[in-house]
Amino acid sequence: MGIVDGRVVIVTGAGRGIGREHALEFARQGARVVVNDLGVELDGAGNRTSEVARSVVEEIRAFGGEAVANGDDIASWDGAAGLIRSALDAFGGLHVLVNNAGFVRDRMLVSMGEQEWDDVVRVHLKGHFAPLRHAGAYWREQSKAGHTVDARIINTSSGAGLLGSVGQGNYGAAKGGIATMTLIAAEEMARYGVTVNAIAPAARTRMTEGPFAAMMAKPESGFDAMHPGNVSPLVVWLGSAEARHVTGRIFEVEGGVIGVANGWTHGPRVDRGARWDPAEVGPAVDKLLAEAPDADPVYGAS
Known part of the structure; x- marks a missing residue:
């Protein structure tokens, strides 16, 4: 028996990288897993295919685990609802x-196009909200019906969202929004x-092997600190x-x-007790x- 034996788990973006490692580890630990992935390219382009999701399902089934593939668009309202239904239909519940x-789609802010902004914010921020909302509605119904609910949502933020990252204004803004939404949802x-x-993970994936290639390189020997499986x-x-006592926290891993x-x-704060004169604001x-701690630097800052 594993630490999540019998629990039903959905992992979005589980066809590759960190998501794949999550799905595999949940299954090894006894969970029944819905593996969601559209199979698109790093920038979201390309034809959608469920092949990558199915390959992870096959890996899980090969070692005796239970899993099903799902190809819903989690950033669409109906797709997110369909994702939750797939868990209920396949396994009878969701935990x-x-x-x-x-x-x-990285680019400096002054060069970024509207579509590059909209698409990245959509997949990350709305792609977290929509499944969260539909899963939350299911658990609310269960709770109101008198059933004991012991459920979990784990969101994925980023150091780019917590500290900022040069060239990733769209991604960082979405990830910062995810961190704040996590606090509210908790x-x-x-x-x-x-x-x-x-979580705000650091690992070697398709997203990091470009801009952070040197940091994410595989070691010649010894512990591979950047392997995505370390996050899971x-x-x-x-x-x-x-983990039922832990909520509303952001973990770096x-x-x-x-x-x-x-x-x-x-x-630190200062209260003048009256409206400020603009000339007096600067010294305050x-x-x-001078009293506040220095902020950690933005990733990529010169």
Whole structure:
């Protein structure tokens, strides 16, 4: 028996990279898995195919696990609803939703086109919200019907969303939105027995082997800290019954390192007790900045 034995899990974007590793590890630990993937290219282009999702299902079934493939577009309202229905139809329930799907179209902000912005924000931000909303509605119905709900949502943010990343304004904005939505969803869904957390992973995938190739290179020997499989143990644990006390947190994970990210908090303040004169604002701001800790640098900053 594994740590998630018998639980039903959806993993979006599970055909390759980190999502594939999540699906495999959940299955090894006893979960029944819905493997969602459209099979498109790194930038979201290309013909949609369920072949990559089916190949992961075959891997899972080969070692005795249970899995089904799903090719719904998770960033469409009907597609997200269909994804949740696929878990209910195949396995009779749902316990864990792992929102992982996404792609990148990197460009400096002054060169970015409208479609590059819209498509990336859609797949990441709406692609998290829509499955979350439909899964949440199912769990709310279960809770109101008197059933005990012990469910999990694990979202995927990024260091680009927490700290920023040069050339990834669209991606970083979406990932920052995911982090904030995680905090809100944790508060709203606790009443139904649902925890909501997020990860900000660092690993070697199609998204990182371009801009961060040197950092993500495979070692000649020893522990491969950038292998995407290193991210999955935390995600599987967060999906387990053991993690019911953890919600509304953002975890950074890289190699053998797990950390908790500290988000926006109220910092130093000054109260004049009356409306500020613009000429007096500068010295007050300088004093506040001197008292506040320095922000971590944006990735790629010179």
